[in-house]
Amino acid sequence: MLLDVKGLRVAYRTVYGDLEAVRSLDFAVEKGESVAIVGESGCGKSSLGHAIVRLLPPNATYEGEVLVDGKDVFSLKGRRLREYRGSDAFMIFQDPLNSLNPVKRVDRQMLEAIRTQKIMRDEPYDEEEATKVVVEGLKGVRMPDPEVILRRYPHELSGGQIQRVVIAMALVMKPKILIADEPTSALDVTIQAQVMKLIKELKAEYGMSVLFITHDMAVAYTVADRFLVMYAGELSELGPVDKVVTRPLHPYTTALVNSIPHKSKREGDLVAIPGSPPNMLAPPSGCRFHPRCPKVMDICNTVNPGVKQVEDRLLRCHLYD
Amino acid sequence: MESKDTNKAGRFRLFKGKSHTTSVSVHNEAEVPLGESSGLRFIAGFIRRDKIALTGAIGIGIFFVYGLIQGIIEMAADYTHNLALSYVLLPSNPFQFNFARSLGAPTLANFPVGIFGYDETGRSILSRILYAIPKDALASVLIVVSAIVIGMFLGISAGYLGGWADEILMRVTDAFLAFPLIVFAIALSLTLGNGYVVVLVALTIIWWPTYARFFRAQALTLKSRGYVEAARLSGLSPFSIIVRHIFPNAIDPIVAIATLDFGNVILTYSTLAFLGIGVQVGQPELGSMAASGLQYVPRVWWYALFPSIVIMAIVVCYSLLGDRIQDMVGGRLSY
Amino acid sequence: MLFVARRAVNAFITILIMIALMFAIIHLVAPTPEDLARLYVGTHFTVPELVQIAHRMGFYQPIYVQFFNYVNGFFHGNLGTDTQYGIPEILVIEEYFPVTLNMVILGTILGVVIGIFTGAIAASNRNTGTDYGIKAIYLGTWAAPVFLVGVFLQLILAYELNLLPTGQVANPTLAIPAAVTGLPLVDAILAHDWVYLYSYLRHLVLPAITIAVISFGGITRLTRATMVDALDKDYVKLAYMKGLPKRQVVWGTAFRNAIIPIITLMALAFAFTVGGAVVVEDIFSYHGIGFFFVNAAYNLDYPAILAITVIIGLAVIIANFIADILYGVMDPRVRLT
Numbered sequence: 007m008l009l010d011v012k013g014l015r016v017a018y019r020t021v022y023g024d025l026e027a028v029r030s031l032d033f034a035v036e037k038g039e040s041v042a043i044v045g046e047s048g049c050g051k052s053s054l055g056h057a058i059v060r061l062l063p064p065n066a067t068y069e070g071e072v073l074v075d076g077k078d079v080f081s082l083k084g085r086r087l088r089e090y091r092g093s094d095a096f097m098i099f100q101d102p103l104n105s106l107n108p109v110k111r112v113d114r115q116m117l118e119a120i121r122t123q124k125i126m127r128d129e130p131y132d133e134e135e136a137t138k139v140v141v142e143g144l145k146g147v148r149m150p151d152p153e154v155i156l157r158r159y160p161h162e163l164s165g166g167q168i169q170r171v172v173i174a175m176a177l178v179m180k181p182k183i184l185i186a187d188e189p190t191s192a193l194d195v196t197i198q199a200q201v202m203k204l205i206k207e208l209k210a211e212y213g214m215s216v217l218f219i220t221h222d223m224a225v226a227y228t229v230a231d232r233f234l235v236m237y238a239g240e241l242s243e244l245g246p247v248d249k250v251v252t253r254p255l256h257p258y259t260t261a262l263v264n265s266i267p268h269k270s271k272r273e274g275d276l277v278a279i280p281g282s283p284p285n286m287l288a289p290p291s292g293c294r295f296h297p298r299c300p301k302v303m304d305i306c307n308t309v310n311p312g313v314k315q316v317e318d319r320l321l322r323c324h325l326y327d
Numbered sequence: 328m329e330s331k332d333t334n335k336a337g338r339f340r341l342f343k344g345k346s347h348t349t350s351v352s353v354h355n356e357a358e359v360p361l362g363e364s365s366g367l368r369f370i371a372g373f374i375r376r377d378k379i380a381l382t383g384a385i386g387i388g389i390f391f392v393y394g395l396i397q398g399i400i401e402m403a404a405d406y407t408h409n410l411a412l413s414y415v416l417l418p419s420n421p422f423q424f425n426f427a428r429s430l431g432a433p434t435l436a437n438f439p440v441g442i443f444g445y446d447e448t449g450r451s452i453l454s455r456i457l458y459a460i461p462k463d464a465l466a467s468v469l470i471v472v473s474a475i476v477i478g479m480f481l482g483i484s485a486g487y488l489g490g491w492a493d494e495i496l497m498r499v500t501d502a503f504l505a506f507p508l509i510v511f512a513i514a515l516s517l518t519l520g521n522g523y524v525v526v527l528v529a530l531t532i533i534w535w536p537t538y539a540r541f542f543r544a545q546a547l548t549l550k551s552r553g554y555v556e557a558a559r560l561s562g563l564s565p566f567s568i569i570v571r572h573i574f575p576n577a578i579d580p581i582v583a584i585a586t587l588d589f590g591n592v593i594l595t596y597s598t599l600a601f602l603g604i605g606v607q608v609g610q611p612e613l614g615s616m617a618a619s620g621l622q623y624v625p626r627v628w629w630y631a632l633f634p635s636i637v638i639m640a641i642v643v644c645y646s647l648l649g650d651r652i653q654d655m656v657g658g659r660l661s662y
Numbered sequence: 663m664l665f666v667a668r669r670a671v672n673a674f675i676t677i678l679i680m681i682a683l684m685f686a687i688i689h690l691v692a693p694t695p696e697d698l699a700r701l702y703v704g705t706h707f708t709v710p711e712l713v714q715i716a717h718r719m720g721f722y723q724p725i726y727v728q729f730f731n732y733v734n735g736f737f738h739g740n741l742g743t744d745t746q747y748g749i750p751e752i753l754v755i756e757e758y759f760p761v762t763l764n765m766v767i768l769g770t771i772l773g774v775v776i777g778i779f780t781g782a783i784a785a786s787n788r789n790t791g792t793d794y795g796i797k798a799i800y801l802g803t804w805a806a807p808v809f810l811v812g813v814f815l816q817l818i819l820a821y822e823l824n825l826l827p828t829g830q831v832a833n834p835t836l837a838i839p840a841a842v843t844g845l846p847l848v849d850a851i852l853a854h855d856w857v858y859l860y861s862y863l864r865h866l867v868l869p870a871i872t873i874a875v876i877s878f879g880g881i882t883r884l885t886r887a888t889m890v891d892a893l894d895k896d897y898v899k900l901a902y903m904k905g906l907p908k909r910q911v912v913w914g915t916a917f918r919n920a921i922i923p924i925i926t927l928m929a930l931a932f933a934f935t936v937g938g939a940v941v942v943e944d945i946f947s948y949h950g951i952g953f954f955f956v957n958a959a960y961n962l963d964y965p966a967i968l969a970i971t972v973i974i975g976l977a978v979i980i981a982n983f984i985a986d987i988l989y990g991v992m993d994p995r996v997r998l999t
């Protein structure tokens with residue numbers, strides 16, 4: 007087991023009271039495995055990712071345990087934490103256009119990553135050698151003319167190029183687990199497909215585990231081994247991609263699967279699910295999905311179903327009690 | 328610049344500090360907490376929940392309610408030529424000389440007349456401060472509101488018309504902003520003639536350019552978002568469309584800017600009074616009281632100190648409130 | 663270069679508009695040639711005398727000729743004659759302005775440095791005691807009227823503790839070093855007049871600190887805001903992901919981006935402090951342009967008031983221009999446009 011999340015809770019303090027973005031979440035990711043986290047906007051996917059790399063904003067509180075390669079992430083401090091970031095886990099953030107520092111050239115930003123790693127491992131840093139590694143990394147993401155790209159400022163790159171630079175950075179860092187937060191949401195469809203292919207290849211080539219965050223099941227289907235479906239901060243269903251897609255058990259998963267547009271892989275058609283996402287400040291009582299659930303029962307209004315093992319899946323639903 | 332302003336308004340509705348509106352912003356609308364919409368209602372709701380903002384708001388409320396009542400009384404007294412009426416609410420007659428207690432220290436005797444001490448002619452400093460407050464309250468409201476109105480008209484016109492009109496407006500605001508407030512205010516009010524009204528006019532002339540820039544930016548964003556085209560296609564006047572769409576977008580940032588600006592006006596106004604600009608002899612004025620008091624510092628510290636503290640307290644209240652609202656509008660206050 | 667040229671043209675147009683503004687104000691206040699003459703030479707003249715003066719000064723010419731003369735005069739340093747001293751304004755300004763400039767620049771730099779650092783520290787410790795402490799301080803100084811700050815510092819540091827002189831530019835018994843640049847600081851160094859320099863610096867401390875105290879609040883506030891925004895950006899998170907220590911992320915990545923918008927504010931801060939200098943110089947009897955300006959205001963010396971206003975406006979426009987260029991240097995995104 008490379009990543010083990012136990013009883014994770016993430017809450018944000020707001021002027022309107024506490025907002026529970028992730029609640030009693032348990033799951034694990036094996037080495038070389040890739041898990042896609044899917045769910046509507048605001049269900050806590052990014053919060054989960056940020057918690058794993060310990061980059062939650064200052065108003066967040068977190069409880070529970072996250073183990074990465076045996077390291078208790080929440081107890082890491084100072085240098086140990088810095089070593090963990092980058093070499094154990096690396097996260098690609100949601101907003102590609104803001105992922106690079108606008109005032110520094112691309113080469114400086116990529117070299118900085120290598121230098122930091124070298125310094126932490128007490129290894130000598132050689133600029134020329136590092137540049138070679140960086141160029142290799144860019145070639146690895148099929149970037150044409152890496153040398154030219156390196157001399158540019160981020161505003162001189164397209165969104166797809168920036169995203170590839172960031173993925174190349176991940177390549178260079180060789181983390182054990184890569185968390186990719188909607189790496190394709192701002193890209194157009196062709197580039198989106200390229201990036202997905204890239205991540206898949208990386209996984210195969212380096213045996214990296216991948217946590218792939220998206221709200222688009224169709225996209226996730228192409229890269230992931232398992233789906234983790236989240237609703238309002240909670241796990242709804244966790245299982246192998248094929249089974250989840252062909253025979254979803256949770257009514258929310260069913261709704262998500264039905265909303266996948268059949269022909270094109272265009273994103274963002276989750277609107278088709280009736281009802282609106284819950285107000286996270288005052289989530290519904292009982293099962294959080296019950297106001298929108300077609301199969302709602304009396305018990306759903308009052309009792310939050312626990313997580314149960316059903317066949318080879320985890321489920322949070324009263325239908326399978 | 329242009330897109331930033333609207334972004335702010337937009338982000339505030341998302342109520343979290345991120346700007347990833349690109350992906351699936353439709354859903355985010357549902358995140359508006361407790362179903363409240365943008366605008367004044369939301370700001371009011373926020374103030375009620377936030378201790379710091381509430382403190383400021385209460386202070387400002389007292390300042391205005393008092394300023395309004397006392398101001399009306401003073402005007403009525405002026406109108407009926409009945410001086411005694413003007414200080415019915417005050418602990419004592421603010422114009423009453425009493426050389427026996429000239430420069431008297433703060434005292435509890437004759438409470439509350441003497442708690443802030445007495446000036447060089449033995450007048451109660453407390454009463455004089457209370458008498459002076461309506462002028463500051465009126466100045467802050469009048470100047471900021473007229474600046475907003477003028478700025479709105481010029482800024483929206485320039486942004487809408489674009490081209491030369493726009494270029495000229497920008498350069499004119501540059502020219503206006505090049506004059507330091509106090510310097511320009513002194514130059515203006517002296518050339519226009521000395522007096523309270525003149526100071527109000529001078530400050531208004533100085534104050535509008537920032538607002539013009541703000542509204543110009545708003546108009547430009549709307550234009551770039553195709554509102555003008557849409558209006559043409561639907562047969563409506565583009566100008567009225569812009570005006571109609573600017574209000575909902577502009578109201579949050581404007582409230583934030585204006586709240587801070589009220590404080591700035593009071594500071595500038597009292598600094599002018601400190602230099603003797605716009606002050607009528609014998610009339611109490613916070614800034615000029617401080618100026619007179621300074622001659623007796625350090626032995627007589629209360630004369631200059633209390634008027635200054637009152638100015639500061641008012642401005643602090645405005646800053647507390649304005650600062651919080653600005654943070655909220657800027658999306659920097661998700662908590 | 664195109665960028666610089668464009669900004670220069672903008673600055674020049676702004677200067678022209680500013681002059682036009684001044685011209686318009688003067689002519690609005692004094693609609694007739696005789697009024698104008700009175701404005702320029704003072705009230706103690708009879709009407710026939712005024713008519714004669716107005717003729718001599720060209721006030722009977724068509725308005726556009728007058729405007730041309732005014733602009734022309736401005737660029738040739740002809741800003742009118744002082745009614746108090748009877749010498750050309752430009753000489754007065756030449757003598758007093760550098761003194762103020764020296765003080766204001768120092769005060770502004772001090773204020774900006776304090777503001778930037780407190781703002782950045784507050785943002786990187788958001789919602790902690792440090793943040794609230796800094797906020798309390800800057801809201802206090804921001805809300806404090808200039809005169810209160812000045813007098814308070816004067817009282818404590820000069821009268822009570824006797825650490826610093828209470829006023830004046832330098833010890834008046836000392837001979838002023840020969841004017842080479844006009845800036846007393848530089849002149850004293852050039853003349854190797856260390857005694858004067860020491861006295862000058864000691865006298866400079868209080869006004870400069872006052873200027874810094876009143877001006878840093880706005881900078882703190884904006885820096886905190888831009889810094890909070892920057893710290894929230896994904897490139898900052900990515901910097902953490904590289905394993906960089908917090909210190910480097912905060913100061914190397916976030917700060918570097920957060921101060922770019924502050925540069926524009928610096929020019930505004932300069933304008934603000936020049937305004938503050940008027941009061942500060944009055945309090946500390948600091949004989950700079952502000953002191954002279956207040957004096958002119960008391961004596962209704964209109965040529966002086968108008969000339970000084972225009973010159974200060976000019977200085978601010980130049981400061982703005984410099985800030986614009988700096989902005990271009992700091993932000994790669996601007997350079998190309």
Ligand SMILES: Nc1ncnc2c1ncn2[C@@H]1O[C@H](COP(=O)(O)OP(=O)(O)OP(=O)(O)O)[C@@H](O)[C@H]1O
Nearest residue numbers: 018027046047048049050051052053063286343661
């Ligand atoms: N800094 C914050 N302060 C307060 N609330 C926050 C903060 N960040 C996120 N939230 C809230 O926490 C919830 C989960 O947010 P999160 O960003 O994890 O969602 P997400 O699933 O990644 O959504 P998206 O698909 O839009 O990225 C949302 O309701 C959001 O409003």
Ligand SMILES: [Mg+2]
Nearest residue numbers: 051052053100
């Ligand atoms: Mg997200």
